[in-house]
Amino acid sequence: MSQRKVLECDVLIVGGGPAGLSVAGALPEDVSAIVIHQDKEIGKPVRTSGGSWLSDMQRLNIPQSLFQIIDTLDIFSDNQKTHLSFQEDRPVVLDVTGLYQWLGTKAEDRGVQIFCDTKFQTTQKTDDGRFETEVRSKAGGIEKVVSKYIVDASGVHCAVLRSLSLGPKPVRYGVGIEYEYALGANDPHRAVLFVGTDALSGYGWVFPTPDNRLRIGVGIIHPDTDLSPREMLEGFLKSSALKRYGMTVEGLVLQKNGGTIPSIPYDPKLVYGQVIRVGDSANFATPIVGEGIRICIEFGDLLGRKLGKSLLTGSSKHLLDYEAACQRAMARNYRVGVSANKRISSYGVADWDKSVARLDRLNERDVVALLKAEFSAKLVLRTLLGLLRSRTEKCLKRLGGHRQS
Ligand SMILES: Cc1cc2nc3c(=O)[nH]c(=O)nc-3n(C[C@H](O)[C@H](O)[C@H](O)COP(=O)(O)OP(=O)(O)OC[C@H]3O[C@@H](n4cnc5c(N)ncnc54)[C@H](O)[C@@H]3O)c2cc1C
Secondary structure, three states: OOOOOOOEEEEEEEEEOOHHHHHHOOOOOOEEEEEEOOOOOOOEOOOOOOEEEHHHHOOOOOOHHHHOOOOEEEEOOOOOOEEEEEOOOEEEEHHHHHHHHHHHHHHOOOOOEEEEEEEEEEEEEEEOOOEEEEEEEEEOOOOEEEEEEEEEEOHHOOOHHHHOOOOOOOOOEEEEEEEEOOOOOOOOOEEEOOOOOOOOOOEEEEEEEEEEEEEEEEEEOOOOOOOOOOHOOOOOHOOOHHHOOOOOOEEEEEEEEEEEEEOOOOOOOEOOOOOOOOHHHHHOOOEEEEEOOHHHHHHHHHHHHHHHHHHOOOOOOHHHHHHHHHHHHHHHHHHHHHHHHHHHHOOOOOHHHHHHHHHOOOOOHHHHHHOOEEEEHHHHHHHHHHHHHHHEEEEEEEEHHHHOO
């Protein structure tokens, strides 16, 4: 009879996306850790469009070869357009596979073992307070991992939480499809976002990538709509919309990407004793545009450092510090963002036209803050005042019209 292959470690991380790999890369070298990842390789297949921000990439020390800097962004609705020529912070488009592999190498350099093609099945707490986790490895490797801590970094799957009945899979989620083409004659530093008919209940994007490709995608919210993002994207590609946006598509599709992201209110509980969640399994992506990578890296890194301290001191205080830091950074902004997200997911063409016209009246800093879901009291007030001003102007115009007639 063959012996079951059992490994032991301090920390088992389930999921080798940006969150799990960042936790792994920040653990002290004397902490033993294992990452199990169900895909055959780190960073493939791609499940994200990889938009982010230059200031964040610099702050997180991400090498410049792993992103493309965007100088101008145009946002289109059916009948309106706003143009942003960035003077301060700049958007970037990430080499997603390259970035995740870079994070994986950093973790391995610290001595973390990464097992690809290895899927988390179930886990249970044993009498000695550790976790016994059953895994299925297609490559015929490990079968069981015994660990003191488990990190759920499995993204929208919430695999560990569900196994321990600590939480369900999200019921409301964004689903996106994206095709990659050769960049061709398109500007390598210009991106487009589009809303309205071409991406009702969501939005679409056209991003140039660091490897001279053009990523064109559509993301929508289920179950708010039961439309298929693939059908929407294919309809969009057959339409003349790209021409209107000043872009072209050449040749065949080089790669198809697709993914799912939770779109539910932020829940501040992240620590359940020795089980901790991070990344999409903790709903870290922003509620307006669903941008999660930089947040997963920043707070994954924080969790890795705090876990190291917890193991060293035996105190859970450090993990609660992580939970509190995430709450400070996300809870309030995401509350505002989720209510905006619910409203805009039912927008029709006219609502989107009005919103894009409103965006056109905001300054660059405010548009960036809205896209990043950073709602300072000043921004909320300025947006409300702008709304009030435009409504008052319309009423006055209407009254003037009545008087003349
Ligand atoms: C269509 C789309 C577009 C997006 N665009 C952007 C964007 O432009 N910018 C941005 O910043 N963010 C974007 N996001 C969000 C971003 O991709 C996520 O926030 C981020 O990937 C979350 O990272 P994570 O590590 O938590 O989870 P994931 O990236 O999902 O990684 C988790 C990994 O765990 C693995 N896994 C799951 N279950 C198991 C299991 N049982 N056993 C072992 N492994 C398992 C999965 O295969 C997966 O690879 C987008 C998301 C989608 C869906």
